[in-house]
Amino acid sequence: MNSDKYDFVISIGGAAGQGIAAPGDVLAWIFVRRGLHLYTYNAYQSIIRGGHIFLTFRVSTEKVYNHGDKTDLLICLNQDTMDRHLKHMEPGSWVIYNSDTIKPGEAQDGVELCGIPVKELSDNNRNKLVQNTGALGVCMHILGLDFGILEDILTKQFIRKGQTVVDENIGVARAACDYAVANFTPCSEAIPEGEKPQAWWSGNEALAMGGACAGVKFYAAYPMSPATGVLHWMAKYARDLGIMVRQVEDEIGVATMAIGAAATGTRAMCATSGGGFALMTEAVGSAGMMEIPVVMINVQRAGPSTGVPTKTEQGDLWQMLGASQGDFPRIIVAPKDALDAFNTVPELFNLVDRYQCPGIIISDLLISEGRSSVDPDDINFHPNIDLGELITKHSTNGDEYLRYKNTESGISPRAVPGLKGYVHVMATDEQDEDGVLISDEFTNPVKRRMMVEKRGRKMQDIFEHVAAPEIEGPKEADVTLVGWGSTYGVIHEAVEQLKTEGITANHLPIKWIVPFHVKEIMEILSNCKKVIMVENNYSGQFYRYMRSETGLNVDTHIRKYDGEPFMPHQVTNGVKEILDGETEVFVPEHKIMV
Amino acid sequence: MVTDTAVQEAERTVTKLKAKDFNGKVDPDWCPGCGDFGVLSSLQKACVDLELHPHEILTVSGIGCSSNFPGFFNSYGMHTLHGRALPFATGAKLANHELTVIVTGGDGDGYGIGGNHFTHLARRNVDLTYIVMNNQIYGLTVGQTSPTSEFGMKTKSTPFGSLETPLNPITAAIMNGATFVARGYSADPKGLTDLLCQAIQHKGFSLVDVFSPCVTFNKDNTYDWFKPRVKKLEDEEHDFHDWKAACEQALVWGEKIYYGKFFQVEKKPTLNDLEPVLNEGGPICFRELGLAKEQAKKLLEDMM
Ligand SMILES: Cc1ncc(C[n+]2csc(CCOP(=O)(O)OP(=O)(O)O)c2C)c(N)n1
Ligand code: SF4
Ligand SMILES: [Mg+2]
Numbered sequence: 016m017n018s019d020k021y022d023f024v025i026s027i028g029g030a031a032g033q034g035i036a037a038p039g040d041v042l043a044w045i046f047v048r049r050g051l052h053l054y055t056y057n058a059y060q061s062i063i064r065g066g067h068i069f070l071t072f073r074v075s076t077e078k079v080y081n082h083g084d085k086t087d088l089l090i091c092l093n094q095d096t097m098d099r100h101l102k103h104m105e106p107g108s109w110v111i112y113n114s115d116t117i118k119p120g121e122a123q124d125g126v127e128l129c130g131i132p133v134k135e136l137s138d139n140n141r142n143k144l145v146q147n148t149g150a151l152g153v154c155m156h157i158l159g160l161d162f163g164i165l166e167d168i169l170t171k172q173f174i175r176k177g178q179t180v181v182d183e184n185i186g187v188a189r190a191a192c193d194y195a196v197a198n199f200t201p202c203s204e205a206i207p208e209g210e211k212p213q214a215w216w217s218g219n220e221a222l223a224m225g226g227a228c229a230g231v232k233f234y235a236a237y238p239m240s241p242a243t244g245v246l247h248w249m250a251k252y253a254r255d256l257g258i259m260v261r262q263v264e265d266e267i268g269v270a271t272m273a274i275g276a277a278a279t280g281t282r283a284m285c286a287t288s289g290g291g292f293a294l295m296t297e298a299v300g301s302a303g304m305m306e307i308p309v310v311m312i313n314v315q316r317a318g319p320s321t322g323v324p325t326k327t328e329q330g331d332l333w334q335m336l337g338a339s340q341g342d343f344p345r346i347i348v349a350p351k352d353a354l355d356a357f358n359t360v361p362e363l364f365n366l367v368d369r370y371q372c373p374g375i376i377i378s379d380l381l382i383s384e385g386r387s388s389v390d391p392d393d394i395n396f397h398p399n400i401d402l403g404e405l406i407t408k409h410s411t412n413g414d415e416y417l418r419y420k421n422t423e424s425g426i427s428p429r430a431v432p433g434l435k436g437y438v439h440v441m442a443t444d445e446q447d448e449d450g451v452l453i454s455d456e457f458t459n460p461v462k463r464r465m466m467v468e469k470r471g472r473k474m475q476d477i478f479e480h481v482a483a484p485e486i487e488g489p490k491e492a493d494v495t496l497v498g499w500g501s502t503y504g505v506i507h508e509a510v511e512q513l514k515t516e517g518i519t520a521n522h523l524p525i526k527w528i529v530p531f532h533v534k535e536i537m538e539i540l541s542n543c544k545k546v547i548m549v550e551n552n553y554s555g556q557f558y559r560y561m562r563s564e565t566g567l568n569v570d571t572h573i574r575k576y577d578g579e580p581f582m583p584h585q586v587t588n589g590v591k592e593i594l595d596g597e598t599e600v601f602v603p604e605h606k607i608m609v
Numbered sequence: 610m611v612t613d614t615a616v617q618e619a620e621r622t623v624t625k626l627k628a629k630d631f632n633g634k635v636d637p638d639w640c641p642g643c644g645d646f647g648v649l650s651s652l653q654k655a656c657v658d659l660e661l662h663p664h665e666i667l668t669v670s671g672i673g674c675s676s677n678f679p680g681f682f683n684s685y686g687m688h689t690l691h692g693r694a695l696p697f698a699t700g701a702k703l704a705n706h707e708l709t710v711i712v713t714g715g716d717g718d719g720y721g722i723g724g725n726h727f728t729h730l731a732r733r734n735v736d737l738t739y740i741v742m743n744n745q746i747y748g749l750t751v752g753q754t755s756p757t758s759e760f761g762m763k764t765k766s767t768p769f770g771s772l773e774t775p776l777n778p779i780t781a782a783i784m785n786g787a788t789f790v791a792r793g794y795s796a797d798p799k800g801l802t803d804l805l806c807q808a809i810q811h812k813g814f815s816l817v818d819v820f821s822p823c824v825t826f827n828k829d830n831t832y833d834w835f836k837p838r839v840k841k842l843e844d845e846e847h848d849f850h851d852w853k854a855a856c857e858q859a860l861v862w863g864e865k866i867y868y869g870k871f872f873q874v875e876k877k878p879t880l881n882d883l884e885p886v887l888n889e890g891g892p893i894c895f896r897e898l899g900l901a902k903e904q905a906k907k908l909l910e911d912m913m
Contacts, residue, residue: 279704431705449634
């Protein structure tokens with residue numbers, strides 16, 4: 016617990032199939048309805064039964080940016096969780112477990128071991144999930160929450176299964192709560208209430224919802240972790256929102272189907288992870304050549320190849336930069352968190368519609384599967400929609416329409432199929448202004464050059480439409496941390512931690528990858544005392560990209576590539592070690608085995 | 610919003626189009642004698658017969674000699690990636706179901722690199738017409754073996770003869786759930802025009818696999834080879850509702866090779882029919898963008 020604000024972390028550990036999600040959801044609903052801020056991260060594996068799942072909730076009276084550094088209250092659903100995590104529990108923390116089946120082992124002094132005799136408290140109920148409900152009862156006492164709140168939620172949750180099930184669960188929870196009152200010390204500070212109830216969502220839900228708000232009417236996907244959440248949301252809401260959702264035979268089909276839909280003037284989107292994106296690659300270039308706007312999302316997981324399907328990484332940057340052969344304009348953006356992801360989708364749609372090119376959003380498992388609270392007033396469900404130079408009405412004059420007209424801006428007004436007076440062919444071959452191929456036997460270097468330049472020119476004014484990165488924190492600092500995408504939250508907190516240790520740090524988060532704000536970034540970084548690049552990959556992909564664009568050399572780095580996201584103290588420690596001259600490239604050790 | 614059906618109907622009766630109105634911006638660059646010419650002229654005639662207008666049609670192709678088709682045909686067109694015509698076309702058809710979407714391509718494009726899409730398109734029953742100009746060779750890449758090349762066929766990539774058994778597009782389509790399956794012959798443009806008319810009118814996925822000889826690279830399956838062999842299926846007693854009979858006839862290969870309509874299921878709902886999102890409101894491409902107030906309210910409620 017932090018002294019000046021309420022900041023409490025609960026972790027639930029167990030095996031897949033032990034029903035961790037249900038008590039997790041119950042707690043989350045309690046917190047957000049109380050108006051508290053929340054961030055949850057689930058460490059899990061690609062198996063349906065067994066393994067180790069470790070779900071962490073961080074609750075605060077202020078906005079929470081990441082899952083934090085430690086656990087205040089640990090709920091062990093199996094022995095394995097106890098064995099893995101008890102050693103990390105610090106004085107002033109609690110460990111809840113079923114004392115019938117789990118042996119605690121050595122704990123540090125000041126860790127309160129809260130064993131509950133589940134069998135006895137549940138009248139010998141044989142249902143294995145009963146220990147989860149019991150643990151929730153104990154939580155109520157430790158957190159200082161009124162039992163009635165849990166009673167309400169359990170009733171809602173189980174009423175579909177009948178009153179007996181409701182009574183049974185409430186009975187166990189109450190018995191466990193009473194037992195806790197008699198045996199365990201509660202937290203000295205009862206959980207507070209926030210100003211107003213918060214909403215909560217995962218990054219994938221935010222991406223999907225961002226699409227719906229942007230006017231996406233066609234969504235295609237092939238399941239792949241950690242992007243599948245977008246598909247599930249879209250499928251669930253498809254009929255209510257009038258969105259055509261298709262699960263396609265492979266990601267090649269996904270991307271090409273989306274672009275086919277987009278060719279008719281529909282806003283179309285698709286999402287996958289790196290492996291699926293590899294299959295979409297050729298299609299990216301087809302959208303570039305045919306000048307069809309489409310939004311494609313890559314939710315990165317730890318690679319290469321199948322990699323670690325349920326773990327996070329920022330390792331696909333160069334894949335996105337180089338996706339598809341040839342030289343053509345594209346837009347690439349890496350949002351910093353769920354809300355930013357939500358807002359980025361409509362923003363990117365407006366850009367790709369304006370510039371008639373493919374747009375790529377780079378998310379990762381951390382953003383997409385992390386779930387966080389969001390202030391309902393911060394969600395803009397009705398963003399500005401700008402379709403650019405799109406023609407959707409029949410022509411009234413008989414003028415020769417040139418789909419790829421060589422205009423000054425490079426942007427050619429786009430008529431969609433079905434309209435009278437605009438008949439044309441879009442081709443993936445190089446083509447003249449009228450859509451006639453200039454490849455194969457009609458190759459013409461002058462025209463080829465003209466068309467390459469026309470496409471290239473399209474983006475010349477894009478900087479007017481995307482915000483340049485800015486320094487967060489003090490202008491003058493001992494050290495500047497540069498990150499991109501999902502490292503935002505953890506760097507934000509590391510900066511605060513460093514302050515308490517007497518180190519003034521600031522933060523340059525970069526969101527737009529293409530276009531890249533070379534001028535602004537150079538201006539900012541060339542005035543910094545010390546720069547450290549922070550990224551979730553091995554080879555410093557972002558750093559190498561930044562260097563190639565700006566020529567700036569940075570020799571101090573914090574990197575992580577063990578599959579787990581950074582924890583704030585890991586960045587803080589890295590900065591300290593680097594400033595002390597102990598290392599130039601700091602790679603934190605991830606002590607928690609998940 | 611876009612299509613004013615009454616006006617179009619009126620114009621249709623006034624302006625009866627001719628086949629040449631479906632000539633594209635450039636003349637075909639196929640080798641003289643290439644089978645694909647027959648397919649082009651047959652489709653042009655079919656569109657005249659069906660009183661379609663160029664702006665109502667979208668032709669979608671992949672890559673290959675045959676896939677150059679959209680450039681030679683006057684309609685909206687998408688000349689897409691090798692093997693991907695079907696998913697591009699599916700996206701377009703689902704997003705604007707008022708378009709008549711015709712997919713054109715080759716055997717390599719459709720049954721080789723695009724084979725996965727072919728399988729799934731058939732079972733999905735999207736309302737598309739798929740014309741494959743099957744020359745049993747890779748033409749554009751100057752003569753390699755294709756999925757329909759015959760066993761033992763010598764090509765540039767199989768100089769000692771192919772060791773693989775060819776795929777039968779007709780049985781494959783039937784087994785995968787296609788609802789209209791026919792084989793055409795480009796040297797019989799009248800028969801082909803009739804098949805194409807039926808295929809376009811058919812509601813659902815229709816495959817017309819056309820023997821369309823490559824006069825330059827396939828020295829085995831030439832017009833002279835086909836001529837004595839091809840027989841009209843309609844001259845036999847064939848029940849095109851009988852999938853087993855259809856497969857049997859499609860597998861006849863040697864002295865006799867049948868062409869015509871092998872199989873049809875008339876009443877199976879298409880994906881467009883089944884998709885509730887398309888029930889009302891017209892093509893999704895022309896609908897209002899963004900959420901209604903109540904929709905946003907519901908989404909927020911679900912998150913709180
Ligand atoms: C991904 C990809 N691989 C390979 C090619 C080269 N390629 C172009 S056309 C073609 C084969 C065409 O054969 P088919 O589809 O039968 O058409 P045909 O030329 O015989 O009409 C190939 C392999 C390509 N364009 N794209
Ligand atoms: S190479 Fe063969 S398929 Fe290609 S145009 Fe010439 S004859 Fe036709
Ligand atoms: Mg061929």
